[in-house]
Amino acid sequence: MKAIVDCNSFYCSCERLFRPDLDHQPVVVLSNNDGCIISRTDEAKKIGVGMAAPYYQNKEIIEKNNVAVFSSNYNLYGDLSMRVMDTLRCLVGDDQVEVYSVDEAFLDLGMVPEKSMQSACKEIKETVEKWTGIKVTVGAAPSKVLSKVANRLSKKNKIASQGVMVLQSIHEIKDALERTAVDDIWGVGRQYAIKLHHLGIDDGWQLRNMPEEWARKNLGGVVGTRLIKELRGIPCIPMKDPLDTKKMIATTRMFGKPVFNLPEIKEAVATYTSRAAEKLRRQFYAAKSIQVFVVTNGYKKDKYEYNPQSRYQYTNFPVATANTAELIHHALPLTEKLFEPGLKYLKAGVILGKLVPDNSIQANLFMTDAQNNHRFLMEAVDNINFSHRDDVVKYLASGLQRNWKMRQELRSKRFTTRWNELYEIK
DNA sequence: TCTGGGGTCCTAGGACCC
DNA sequence: TCTGGGGTCCTAGGACCC
Secondary structure, X not given: OEEEEEEOOHHHHHHHHOOHHHOOOOXXXXXXXXXXXXXXXXXXXXXXXXXXOEHHHHHHHHHHOXXXXXXXXXXXXXXXXXXXXXXXXXXXXXXXXXXXXXXXXXXXXXXXXXXXXXHHHHHHHXXXXXXXXXXXXXXXXXXXXXXXXXXXXHHHOHHHHOOEEEOOOXXXXXXXXXXXXXXXXXXXXXXXXXXXXXXXXXXXXXXXXOOHHHHHHHOOOHHHHHHHHHXXXXXXXXXXXXXXXXXXXXXXXXXXXXXXXXXXXXXXXHHHHHHHHHHHHHOOEEEEEEEEEEEEEOOOOOOOOOOEEEEEEEEEEEEEEOOHHXXXXXXXXXXXXXXXXXXXXXXXXXXXXXXXXXXXXXXOOOOOOOOOOOHHHHHHHHHHHHHOXXXXXXXXXXOOOOOOOOOXXXXXXXXXXXXHHOOOOO
């Protein structure tokens, strides 16, 4: 049996943890740039705040209902996520946990006897909540896809399910799938949902009964056949090996306001490169390629429709690197190549690819710092920036004014990761 | 005026090899 | 006018996820 543990309204729950006064008040968290709503509590859902809805379109309803609004605070969420995951590893063992996203993890419950599945899941839920203060929902079933179905139904009916749903018998599975629209199945996105409804396939049980060959032709090849099998309770999406290496690390952002000139875009690209390089080093990787992209607005003078166009440039390095200076050195010429005067630039991004594990640290202890790709310098810079303030130490190429910087007007304190923002008890 | 950011996997098709 | 077969590697693009 597989289980998925999913934190309820995760970002909002994190904010509430340090603001218990908001426990029964609607709360929402905004995306970067305070653009969209990306997390909502049940109270906020109830009064009609939409998911991924633009903030400005919901401002009226938010103000009228006294909704607490936060800019996203990823330092805080990341740290609390780690606590939740550590708790799960403690409960079922390191190798049985696959961290799927910041607020979700799959568990392999193969070692739990079938008849104690329900109580085991209940205990997992209660322990996480007790140790971390974050509420979670647990869904368990023979396959990952079915466990997601269980989790979703449990969330939809929190009172009856008590936050835990286990699907074991074929009757339970059939009943659950009949109550689940194809749109809500993990692996069926917008395109496939449209296609399925067109063919008269509306719920999960109908989809489950389609032939595999049909799925291969119509739902993305082997991905489709896997989906059908999973729905039938035959697990074929394996637990991911935690030692698997990542493929890419990216830092991309909308600008706080549109940018028209090259120097500012170069500053932004240099800054994003620095961020991406920090992530790279923190996870002990080095990159062999860098891709820079920008998103421009379609530039039709009289038209206001949102018609983003992206363009990109990339380059490969002969030797993998995690050195910020070197990466910036590669990124800036690419940015110049991308730039075309007269366009309105909305967003830029840096993607580091062809990652390799950077295990040369011990091997190079006896080299000079320069030969060693300035590893010690990088480590010193990272330590200062992490423990004090972001970008106390930075490369000049990333700019001093930073007019393009995103807005984040409503961010809470980074209670658990910055000394000067610790939670205070009066 | 204002619409996020960071990932994964798969497939088709082109370039190149013998 | 005729023009093999088999393989690898790479990239672009599309779909999906939270």
